[in-house]
Amino acid sequence: MENRVSHVITTAEQPSNEARLAILELANMISVPMSLNAVVRLNVPDAIWQGGSNTPLSASAILARVLPDGGGDAENLQRILRMLTSYGVFAEHLIKADDDGGSQQRKFSLTEIGKTLVTDQNGLSYGPYILQHHQDVLMGAWPMVHEAVVDPTVEPFVKVNGEPAYEYYGKKPEMNGLMQRAMSGVSVPFMKAILDGYDGFEGVGRLVDVGGSAGDCLRMILQKHPSVREGINFDLPEVVAKAPTIAGVSHVGGDMFKSIPSGDAIFMKWVLSTWTDSECKLIMENCYKALPVGGKLIACEPVLPTKSDDSRRTRALLENDIFVMTIYRAKGKNRTEEELRQLGLSAGFSHFRPIYIDYFYTLLEFQK
Ligand SMILES: C[S@@+](CC[C@H](N)C(=O)[O-])C[C@H]1O[C@@H](n2cnc3c(N)ncnc32)[C@H](O)[C@@H]1O
Structure with a gap:
C-alpha cells in the first residue's frame, strides 16, 4: 500500500492557462511543417506570386491555379493557409464582399517568409x-x-x-x-x-x-x-x-x-x-x-x-x-x-x- 502511494504523482498547482495553451501548441506542432510541405507540393507560392504581382487571392482562386483541370477542396486549402498565416508565411486580407449581407472574403498573399518559397529565374527556392x-x-x-x-x-x-x-x-x-x-x-x-x-x-x-x-x-x-x-x-x-x-x-x-x-x-x-x-x-x-x-x-x-x-x-x-x-x-x-x-x-x-x-x-x- 505504501509503495503504491509513493508512485502517485502530485502536482502542487494546476497548470496555468498559459502553460496549458503552450503545451497544446507544441503537441500540435506537426501541423506546421506538414502544411508547409503541402503548400510546396501544391505549388501555392508560385500560384500566388504569378510573376511578382502577389495579388491577394481567395483559396478557391489559388485552387483554380494549382489544379487547372478542376477539383480540389478550397475550404481545406483555406484551413491550411490560415494556419500558416499565423506562422507568418502568408498574409491574410479580409475583404468585404460585394453583396450587402456584410460577409467577408478571405484572401491570401505572400509575406517575406512566403516569398522564399517562390521559384526564381534559375529554378531555385527554399x-x-x-x-x-x-x-x-x-x-x-x-x-x-x-x-x-x-x-x-x-x-x-x-x-x-x-x-x-x-x-x-x-x-x-x-x-x-x-x-x-x-x-x-x-x-x-x-x-x-x-x-x-x-x-x-x-x-x-x-x-x-x-x-x-x-x-x-x-x-x-x-x-x-x-x-x-x-x-x-x-x-x-x-x-x-x-x-x-x-x-x-x-x-x-x-x-x-x-x-x-x-x-x-x-x-x-x-x-x-x-x-x-x-x-x-x-x-x-x-x-x-x-x-x-x-x-x-x-x-x-x-x-x-x-x-x-x-x-x-x-x-x-x-x-x-x-x-x-x-x-x-x-x-x-x-x-x-x-x-x-x-x-x-x-x-x-x-x-x-x-x-x-x-x-x-x-x-x-x-x-x-
Ligand atoms: C549538407 S550537404 C552540403 C552541400 C553543399 N556544401 C551546400 O552547402 O550546399 C553535404 C554534402 O556532403 C557530401 N558528402 C557526404 N559524404 C561525403 C564524402 N564521404 N565525401 C565527399 N562528400 C561527401 C554530400 O553528398 C553533400 O553534397
Missing part, C-alpha cells in the same frame, strides 16, 4: 529543402528520436531504413536530385549574402569545395573573385555525376574520409555538422594535408549559441541539430564556436577566426 526534409524515408525516422538517446551508435534513419542517409540517397537518383536542388536553394541566397561581406578568397588561385554538391558555391565564388582561376567541386561520385558544367570548375568524385584534392584554400559548407567529432577530425586532417602552409580551410556551419533561448535564430539552429541527430548521425551535431575551434586544433590548424555575417551559418577560418 521549397525543395522543405520537400527534401519530408520525404517518406526521412519521416519514418522521426518517431525514433528517443532511440538516439537510448542507443547513440545507430541513428534513427539507419534503424528504420537499414543504411546511412547519404548511401541511401546515392542509390536513388530522384533523392540525390532533390538533395542537390535543396542545397542549391539554400546555398545560393547565403552565398550572395556572404560574398559581399567576406574577403577571404582574395589571393586564392585554386579553391577546392569539399562536399560541394552541384557546385553552386564555387560558381558564385569564381564569378565574384576572378582571381580564383580554378575551382574543384569535390563530392561523392554519384553526386558529381549529376552536377552541371560550370566554367572554371572541375567536378571530382571521391571520399573526403580517404583524401581531398589539394588547393590553395578549401571551402566546406554544411559538412562538419553531419559527422561525429572523430569523423570531423579525420575530414579536417585530410583538409590540412591538402593545404600549403598558411593555407585556409574556410568552413561554414550552423554554430550554436552557448545559452539556449527562444529567439528565432536559436530555435532554427537547435531544431536543425535534432534533424542531424535523427537523419545523419546520432552523434553528428551543430557545435558551439569553442567546440569547432577545438576540432580545428585537434586536426593541426593553429589559427581560428569565426566570422558572423549570416544569421544561420557562421564562417570559420582555420589556418595551417
Whole structure:
C-alpha cells in the first residue's frame, strides 16, 4: 500500500492557462511543417506570386491555379493557409464582399517568409529543402528520436531504413536530385549574402569545395573573385555525376574520409555538422594535408549559441541539430564556436577566426 502511494504523482498547482495553451501548441506542432510541405507540393507560392504581382487571392482562386483541370477542396486549402498565416508565411486580407449581407472574403498573399518559397529565374527556392526534409524515408525516422538517446551508435534513419542517409540517397537518383536542388536553394541566397561581406578568397588561385554538391558555391565564388582561376567541386561520385558544367570548375568524385584534392584554400559548407567529432577530425586532417602552409580551410556551419533561448535564430539552429541527430548521425551535431575551434586544433590548424555575417551559418577560418 505504501509503495503504491509513493508512485502517485502530485502536482502542487494546476497548470496555468498559459502553460496549458503552450503545451497544446507544441503537441500540435506537426501541423506546421506538414502544411508547409503541402503548400510546396501544391505549388501555392508560385500560384500566388504569378510573376511578382502577389495579388491577394481567395483559396478557391489559388485552387483554380494549382489544379487547372478542376477539383480540389478550397475550404481545406483555406484551413491550411490560415494556419500558416499565423506562422507568418502568408498574409491574410479580409475583404468585404460585394453583396450587402456584410460577409467577408478571405484572401491570401505572400509575406517575406512566403516569398522564399517562390521559384526564381534559375529554378531555385527554399521549397525543395522543405520537400527534401519530408520525404517518406526521412519521416519514418522521426518517431525514433528517443532511440538516439537510448542507443547513440545507430541513428534513427539507419534503424528504420537499414543504411546511412547519404548511401541511401546515392542509390536513388530522384533523392540525390532533390538533395542537390535543396542545397542549391539554400546555398545560393547565403552565398550572395556572404560574398559581399567576406574577403577571404582574395589571393586564392585554386579553391577546392569539399562536399560541394552541384557546385553552386564555387560558381558564385569564381564569378565574384576572378582571381580564383580554378575551382574543384569535390563530392561523392554519384553526386558529381549529376552536377552541371560550370566554367572554371572541375567536378571530382571521391571520399573526403580517404583524401581531398589539394588547393590553395578549401571551402566546406554544411559538412562538419553531419559527422561525429572523430569523423570531423579525420575530414579536417585530410583538409590540412591538402593545404600549403598558411593555407585556409574556410568552413561554414550552423554554430550554436552557448545559452539556449527562444529567439528565432536559436530555435532554427537547435531544431536543425535534432534533424542531424535523427537523419545523419546520432552523434553528428551543430557545435558551439569553442567546440569547432577545438576540432580545428585537434586536426593541426593553429589559427581560428569565426566570422558572423549570416544569421544561420557562421564562417570559420582555420589556418595551417
Ligand atoms: C549538407 S550537404 C552540403 C552541400 C553543399 N556544401 C551546400 O552547402 O550546399 C553535404 C554534402 O556532403 C557530401 N558528402 C557526404 N559524404 C561525403 C564524402 N564521404 N565525401 C565527399 N562528400 C561527401 C554530400 O553528398 C553533400 O553534397
